[in-house]
Amino acid sequence: MLSGSGCALWIVLLSHLETAYATYSEDQCSWMGSGLSQQPGSVEQISLHCAEGSLDWLYPKGALRLSLSPRLPSGAVGPGGAGRSSGLITACIKPEETFWGAQIYLERDGILELLVGDRPDSPQPPRVRCFSRPPGEKVALFLQATPHQDISRRIASFRYELRGDWNARLSLDSNTVHHEGACRPCNDTEILMAVCTSDFVVRGNIRSVLNDEDLRVSVIKVSASRVYRQKYSLFPTGGRLTKAGEIRTLLQCGVKPGAGSFLFTGRVHFGEAWLGCAPRYKDFRRAYEEARNTHEIPCELASD
Template sequence: MFHFGIYSVWILFVAVFNVALCNYSEDQCSWRGSGLSQQPGSVEQISLHCSEGTLDWLYPQGALRLSLSPRLPSAAVGPGGGGGSSGLITACVKPSGDFHGAQLYLERDGVLELLLGDRGADPAAPPMVRCFSRLPGERLALYLQATPHQDISRRIAAFRYELRGDWTARLSLDSNRVNSEDACRPCNNTEILMAVCTSDFVVQGNIRSVEADQSLRAAVIKVSATRVFRQKYALFTGPGRLIRRGDIRTLQQCGVRPGSGSFLFTGRVHFGEAWLGCAPRYKDFLQAYLVAKEARQIPCELAVD
């Protein structure tokens, strides 16, 4: 049984993953506050209504109750092209580099699982992204527990969050739960054509090199983009239209290696970084696209001419 106290306070961060269709403003995406303004044992009620945002909690003490009601597409589609009819919502949290003064737990069916530890205990450890999903009807909660400290100065528990509908294992960053067989398998033609329509970026280009990102246990694909069909953010930049470069991350266990030839890279933006979805060779994509277009079975048009 957990007790509230001056130096050991449970901060309740209840994540209500219901897909809301109401409008929201950008100032409802993030929260910043201080535990010094709260009475010991009090619980401050907070509600955010975005699919991504930040929480910055200075001098953790007292308690927060944060409800998330993100406005997500009614038919959210993951990078592999799966439909959103399953009602699956995936959430990811990324702690700041100096996350300190609290521990974050996921509570699922009454069982607590540590997601983020107090980095003050091991400041050399890289901040890890943790992801988890809620199935329809499942009840989840996040608990942010202030760790006991006589001196709470210079302690900030801060993290970014993202919630998406039907993210598949292709984009899962929780390496302890990744199904590598599903995450690394090549996309079929149907998935490729859907990814072209729904991805945050669609780029034709070549692989310059592949490097390791040990902090995320990911492979970083260095891409020279010859054509940028679409990008949600400025992921691929350069001095001219024909000279653009950018990085795309994927799971390290997929074993991506540098190779010759032109590819079509698609995927999602995750905490400001590009993550790979489908990546067929461009000639294979073009053949599948033209066949589907002739049969009037393409989900969207792409200016391939």
């Protein structure tokens, strides 16, 4: 057991070691640092400039103020967009299951709103929290360390994602992002735009639907007959060379298994596929052929 002076020396040495980790990633997408190197009562200013990344705050002490300024394309649109950008930015943060030692607030024009509380003994995994920023509004995240006697286990880590014109179909938290229209079927214009802008475009059949009441999510298990596009390996090859994967959507949409072939589109959200537009394949082909005949098709899709 260390004496009082020995313990103090260990903390000093640990502080010097952690200072080396107070760094940005080379592309300024992520940050890692330690509260042991911060002055008491100080607020460290951090700025990240990517559409997605992470923050790891070891032994939280004092506070951090995080500004997120993604370099997004000027014409970024979501799968339900109409080809133009409103300038709206939607951000989501996903705390790690071991998140402990701090609280995360949304700072909007000097007003703080609690997004994530300190959760040392909670049995439930932390929820994804989302919020939107209108054009011209200054938004930041404020992380406040909570006092604890034991510094050895405290690590406040989370991942973030930001998108331009991310529509309600991809929102996860009804407290911060409106769900109006999230379960509405897409019209022909939205379907064709989804094919052009989605992270995945897959033709397939619904094998089953699993509902998670706690997370308010439905998981659609899909057998894919054709993968036109996918970000990451969402639909890997399974038995007999078929491809299978999972797509998530809001529980309130009440998705049920149905016969027939569908065209699934959507976004990748923290490594998971989230449903955008999902017309029956025959309805997509009808809309696609009509748009091509009138020279109004926004992009080409390989024919079967």
